[in-house]
Every structure is written in structure tokens, then in C-alpha cells.
Amino acid sequence: MNSELAPGRMEGFLRSRRDAGSKLLVAYITGGFEGWEAAVETAAAAGADAIEIGIPFSDPVMDGPVIQEASQRALEGGATPASVLATVPNLDTGVPHAVMTYYNLAHHPGHDRFAATLASSGIDAAILPDLPFVESGPWRHAAANVGIETIMLAAPTTPDARLGELCEASSGFVYAVGLLGVTGERAQLASTATEIAARCKGVTDKPVLTGVGIGSPEHAVEACEVADGVIIGSAVVRRLLSGDGADGVGELIASFRDALDAG
Amino acid sequence: MVMTDPNKEGRFGEFGGRFVPETLIPACEELEEAFREAWDDSAFVEQFHTILNDYGGRPSPLTECFRLSEQLGVRILLKREDLNHTGSHKINNVIGQALLAQRMGKTRLVAETGAGQHGVATATAAALLDMECKVYMGQVDVERQALNVFRMQLLGAEVEGVSSGSKTLKDAVNEALRDWVATVENTHYCLGSVMGPHPYPWMVRTFHHVIGEEARAQCLKLLDGLPDLVVACVGGGSNAAGIFSGFSDTESRLVGVEPAGGAAVGRGVPGVVHGMASYLMQDEVGQVQEAESISAGLDYPGVGPEHAYLSSIGRAEYPSVSDQEVIEAFQLLSKTEGIIPALESAHALAWVVREAASLQGQVVLLNLSGRGDKDVDQMMEVLGMDEVG
Ligand SMILES: Cc1ncc(COP(=O)(O)O)c(C=O)c1O
Numbered sequence: 001m002n003s004e005l006a007p008g009r010m011e012g013f014l015r016s017r018r019d020a021g022s023k024l025l026v027a028y029i030t031g032g033f034e035g036w037e038a039a040v041e042t043a044a045a046a047g048a049d050a051i052e053i054g055i056p057f058s059d060p061v062m063d064g065p066v067i068q069e070a071s072q073r074a075l076e077g078g079a080t081p082a083s084v085l086a087t088v089p090n091l092d093t094g095v096p097h098a099v100m101t102y103y104n105l106a107h108h109p110g111h112d113r114f115a116a117t118l119a120s121s122g123i124d125a126a127i128l129p130d131l132p133f134v135e136s137g138p139w140r141h142a143a144a145n146v147g148i149e150t151i152m153l154a155a156p157t158t159p160d161a162r163l164g165e166l167c168e169a170s171s172g173f174v175y176a177v178g179l180l181g182v183t184g185e186r187a188q189l190a191s192t193a194t195e196i197a198a199r200c201k202g203v204t205d206k207p208v209l210t211g212v213g214i215g216s217p218e219h220a221v222e223a224c225e226v227a228d229g230v231i232i233g234s235a236v237v238r239r240l241l242s243g244d245g246a247d248g249v250g251e252l253i254a255s256f257r258d259a260l261d262a263g
Numbered sequence: 264m265v266m267t268d269p270n271k272e273g274r275f276g277e278f279g280g281r282f283v284p285e286t287l288i289p290a291c292e293e294l295e296e297a298f299r300e301a302w303d304d305s306a307f308v309e310q311f312h313t314i315l316n317d318y319g320g321r322p323s324p325l326t327e328c329f330r331l332s333e334q335l336g337v338r339i340l341l342k343r344e345d346l347n348h349t350g351s352h353k354i355n356n357v358i359g360q361a362l363l364a365q366r367m368g369k370t371r372l373v374a375e376t377g378a379g380q381h382g383v384a385t386a387t388a389a390a391l392l393d394m395e396c397k398v399y400m401g402q403v404d405v406e407r408q409a410l411n412v413f414r415m416q417l418l419g420a421e422v423e424g425v426s427s428g429s430k431t432l433k434d435a436v437n438e439a440l441r442d443w444v445a446t447v448e449n450t451h452y453c454l455g456s457v458m459g460p461h462p463y464p465w466m467v468r469t470f471h472h473v474i475g476e477e478a479r480a481q482c483l484k485l486l487d488g489l490p491d492l493v494v495a496c497v498g499g500g501s502n503a504a505g506i507f508s509g510f511s512d513t514e515s516r517l518v519g520v521e522p523a524g525g526a527a528v529g530r531g532v533p534g535v536v537h538g539m540a541s542y543l544m545q546d547e548v549g550q551v552q553e554a555e556s557i558s559a560g561l562d563y564p565g566v567g568p569e570h571a572y573l574s575s576i577g578r579a580e581y582p583s584v585s586d587q588e589v590i591e592a593f594q595l596l597s598k599t600e601g602i603i604p605a606l607e608s609a610h611a612l613a614w615v616v617r618e619a620a621s622l623q624g625q626v627v628l629l630n631l632s633g634r635g636d637k638d639v640d641q642m643m644e645v646l647g648m649d650e651v652g
Binding site (some may be wrong): 055060061065068072075080082105107108133134152154157159166180181219 | 441545551
């Protein structure tokens with residue numbers, strides 16, 4: 001099987017919403033964090049087009065303080081890949097799901113086994129931020145064999161010479177990393193956010209979503225002047241850390257949805 | 264020759280590679296190219312050796328341990344990296360990387376440190392070359408190693424305690440990587456061991472090759488031959504890689520000694536963290552575990568990929584020793600030879616002491632990677648004044 005022949009569920013879903021004129025909104029939520037299940041369902045109901053479910057890892061090198069803390073608290077609460085994934089089929093969202101985790105959790109059980117577990121758990125795609133394009137071949141192949149899409153990250157530092165191949169290899173969508181740095185909200189949208197999205201758009205017609213550093217609906221609207229959508233993570237997780245629960249997440253997602261729809 | 268260059272993908276066999284966020288891939292490529300170019304430039308190599316000699320105190324002597332050899336029935340030669348400026352082998356690598364960073368136009372160094380030895384060495388090189396320096400150190404280690412924190416500050420570096428995860432060395436590496444992801448344009452990550460993404464394992468070993476090169480010549484002169492064994496402690500594995508690389512093409516047995524609580528090679532489970540595929544201490548689902556030993560400098564759950572490779576092909580062996588054996592070796596060397604070793608280096612001796620019966624009459628070259636001044640406080644607590652008195 002070859003994932004590049006026909007788009008998978010994530011990519012098909014996002015393409016159709018994009019082509020219908022909508023800007024795309026993906027929400028990240030740390031799996032295993034207290035109340036995460038309700039937060040996922042509420043985020044979808046409030047207008048997220050897809051959900052990224054974090055499987056907490058001991059060494060989240062691409063994450064800033066907010067997601068680090070949520071991951072650590074989830075781990076301390078006993079979250080494991082199995083406990084998070086076993087819950088996903090029970091979630092009523094109506095939108096595609098990606099997992100966002102770190103490569104060792106796929107490497108340890110083995111590519112085939114991890115990919116199969118994802119596929120049987122209602123997961124459509126995977127994001128592994130410490131598995132760069134140059135190392136990603138074997139995993140992408142194993143994942144594609146069971147219909148799991150692999151979303152590649154394109155960084156502001158990625159040279160043009162590699163960007164085309166990287167976007168070609170990405171499935172689900174292309175994750176344009178908005179800035180030089182780790183996840184976390186910033187006061188202003190970095191100029192790199194629109195630059196990298198524009199470069200990706202120049203070489204692919206897959207959905208291009210900008211993530212990392214999108215803290216407010218205003219940032220999202222600005223980023224979407226170029227990108228097809230945005231991924232919001234720390235802003236969402238901060239609501240959970242501060243005890244605002246699913247309702248807080250729902251309000252936040254709705255505010256992004258409204259801003260993007262108003263354009 | 265067993266310890267040759269890694270392949271194009273930075274692999275030693277199946278180990279190594281470049282498992283870092285996409286943002287850092289161009290920086291790793293740029294570093295690899297700059298390193299190849301610099302190491303090909305005789306002016307750079309000469310500048311490196313001049314600083315190591317005139318500032319760092321190289322070549323380090325080879326010391327024959329007459330009393331200890333007699334006691335154990337094993338002829339023990341120490342490669343005295345403890346006599347280097349800043350007190351350990353770490354300075355070799357740091358001078359190399361700092362010169363390279365400067366050549367690349369970088370103005371700032373970041374580093375991780377466990378016990379503080381690599382942090383102190385990096386702060387020292389930054390002072391020498393007038394660069395900005397920030398050192399990440401687990402909060403647990405900041406409290407355990409207050410003296411080294413102050414040393415770094417005296418040298419003009421900023422030390423940041425890391426309170427995430429297990430608050431030790433592995434988390435300091437994560438934080439240094441996070442810093443580098445955000446500052447890659449003006450900053451060089453001065454990694455402290457033969458670990459991390461390609462080209463670090465190879466580059467760091469190359470900067471430490473001077474240990475093995477000198478030791479081989481010194482052994483040839485003294486013994487008119489080669490040692491039967493070459494023994495070194497292994498945290499990430501830089502001092503071991505440096506000395507092994509002088510002997511990997513010989514018949515000498517290569518022995519890397521891990522702490523029992525940080526036996527990444529000993530357990531032999533492959534994993535990927537901190538940019539490399541190697542052996543990694545992890546739980547049943549792949550979460551990285553904390554290493555725990557008496558020496559903060561060996562408290563690392565992974566190991567450099569070249570060691571994983573040398574173990575997998577059977578060229579080197581990686582036994583482990585207990586904290587108690589280390590404490591005894593630490594005292595033994597102090598009392599018989601008048602040399603207080605770093606607790607890390609005492610691991611290597613602890614293995615020789617344990618195995619002495621099977622090594623009778625053999626010649627052991629032991630890399631004394633550092634001096635024990637930094638550990639005196641800790642040992643005073645462990646031993647108590649009376650027991651020593
Ligand atoms: C004296 C000494 N030896 C050894 C080590 C361990 O590092 P490596 O295994 O890279 O030689 C350290 C690390 O702090 C050290 O200070």
C-alpha cells in the first residue's frame with residue numbers, strides 16, 4: 001500500500017473542509033491528564049476539525065513548560081500509551097484523531113506493532129516531533145501499511161532543497177513549525193510563522209497547518225492569511241492545568257473557531 | 264581499525280543517527296561540515312593542540328602504580344587525565360568544540376552538566392575565547408554540587424537549574440536541546456559526551472582521541488608493547504571512547520565500566536533519545552528511566568552509540584560495579600598511590616580490583632578520567648570523619 005496514492009482519513013477530511021472554504025483548527029490535548037476525555041469531546045463539539053492526542057513521554061524535548069507539566073502530571077497519574085489509546089475508541093468526536101508523541105514510544109514496541117495499535121485504537125495519524133524527515137522512512141512505511149498517516153514537521157530552518165521532499169512524504173497534513181523554539185504561547189506571532197507556511201504552500205497542495213506559538217485567536221487569523229489552518233496546544237492545555245476543565249477548553253476553542261470563521 | 268568514521272547517516276552499525284526535531288537538522292549538517300573542514304585544516308588542528316598543551320597541561324603523564332600493582336598482582340598504569348586543567352578529560356572536547364563554534368561564527372555556548380565537570384570546562388573555554396555561556400543542570404545536581412555551580416559562575420557562566428522530569432542530567436540535556444532549538448542561529452550546543460545526534464558522537468571521540476594516541480605511545484615506550492587491557496568508566500562514554508580509539512586496532516581487551524544503577528549497555532535494550540539510537544534504560548513501554556549511582560557524572564540512562572556498537576560486535580565489554588565497590592576503590596587509590604580519583608574514574612579501578620584474581624600478571628592501562636576534589640564533600644558524608652581518620 002502506498003499512502004501517497006489516496007489521501008488517508010485525516011487528509012481527506014481536512015482537504016474537504018478546506019476546499020469548502022473553511023480554515024482548519026486542530027486542538028492538542030495531553031492524553032491521560034485528568035479530565036482529558038471530556039476536553040477532547042468538548043473541543044470537537046466547539047469546532048475543532050481534528051484532535052491531536054498527546055501520549056505523554058518522559059523526555060518531551062519539543063515541548064515548553066506547559067505541555068511538559070501536563071505530560072509529567074499525566075505520567076504521575078499512571079498514564080501509559082496503552083491506557084490513553086484504549087480510551088480513544090470511546091470518545092465521541094466525529095473528527096479525525098492524530099497522536100502526538102515521541103519516537104521512542106514507537107521504537108520500543110517496534111514500528112509494526114505500534115502502528116497496528118494506533119490503527120486499532122481509532123487513530124488516523126501520528127506526529128513524532130523527534131523523528132525528523134531524514135530518519136522517518138522506516139516508520140512512515142510501517143505506518144502506511146496499516147493506514148496510519150504520518151504528519152511531518154517543516155521547520156523555519158528546513159532548506160528549500162529538502163522542503164519539497166518533506167511535504168511530499170507528509171500525509172494527513174503538513175505541520176509548519178511557526179517559530180524557532182518549543183511549544184508554548186508567545187506574545188506575538190513570529191514572522192517565521194507565515195514565512196514557513198508560504199514556503200510549504202509553494203510546494204504542496206496538502207493542507208498546511210501552522211503550529212507552535214499560536215496563542216490567541218488573533219494569531220490564528222494572522223497565520224491563516226497564508227496557512228490552511230492552525231494547531232493550538234499550550235493555550236488549550238493551560239486551561240486544563242489551571243483547572244478550567246472541559247468548559248474552559250470549549251470556550252477557548254469556540255473563540256478560535258469564531259475568529260477563523262469571521263476571517 | 265574498528266573505531267572508524269560512522270557512515271553517511273552517522274551510524275555505527277545500527278546505532279547513532281540524527282533523531283532531533285527538524286529545526287535542528289540543518290544545524291547538525293552545518294556542524295558536521297564545519298568539523299570535517301576544520302579537522303582537515305592543519306592550522307585548526309595545531310591551534311587545538313597548542314591550547315591543550317599550553318593551557319590544558321597536555322600531554323598528561325602515564326603513571327605506574329607500584330604499590331597498588333604489588334598489592335593486586337596486576338600491573339596498573341594510569342593515564343592521568345585528572346591532571347588536566349579543570350580536573351578531568353572534559354577539557355579536550357570542550358576546547359575543540361569551542362574553537363569550532365568560534366570558527367562557525369557562533370557567539371554563545373550552551374551545555375548540559377551532571378556533576379558539573381563538563382559545565383566547568385565549558386565555562387572555562389567560554390571565558391578563554393570570550394563567548395557567552397549558559398549551563399543547564401538538573402535542580403537535584405545544583406543542590407548536590409553547589410561548589411561547581413559557584414565555579415561556573417566565577418568563570419562568568421549563567422547556570423540554570425532544571426526542574427522538569429527527574430531534575431538530573433537527562434533533563435539538563437533536554438533543556439539544552441530546547442534552548443538550542445530556539446537559539447540555533449547564534450548558539451552552539453557544546454555537548455559533553457560521545458552522545459547526541461551525528462556528528463557529536465564521532466566529533467567528541469575525535470577530540471578525545473588525543474588520550475588514546477598519547478597513551479599508546481607512552482605504553483610502547485614503557486612496555487615496549489601494548490597493555491593487555493584498557494579500562495575506563497562509562498557514563499556517556501567520552502573518556503572511554505578517547506582511550507579506546509588508540510587501541511581498537513590492537514589485541515588489547517577494551518573494558519568500559521558502568522555503574523550498576525546506570526548500566527545502559529549492560530541491560531542492552533535499544534532505544535532512541537537525545538538524538539541517537541543506542542542502548543537506553545527504559546521501562547516496559549519505553550519511558551526513559553533515571554540512572555542512579557554514587558557519581559553524578561555517570562548518572563545517565565543512555566550511552567554513546569559507538570559503545571553500543573562496540574558491545575554488539577564483541578570488540579569491547581561493559582561490566583558494571585556497585586557503589587560499595589566504588590567507595591572501596593576510591594579509598595584504595597588514595598591510600599596506596601596518593602591519588603584521590605573522581606568517583607567516576609574509581610568505577611574503572613573497582614572493576615580491576617574485583618577481577619584481579621583473573622588478571623594476575625597482566626598489564627592494565629586505566630584511564631583516570633578525573634580527580635576527586637569535587638567528591639571529597641560527598642565522601643566525607645558517606646564515610647564519616649572517624650572511619651577515614
Ligand atoms: C571525571 C569524569 N569521568 C567520567 C565522566 C563520565 O563521562 P564520559 O562517560 O563521557 O567519560 C565524567 C562526567 O561528568 C567525569 O566528570
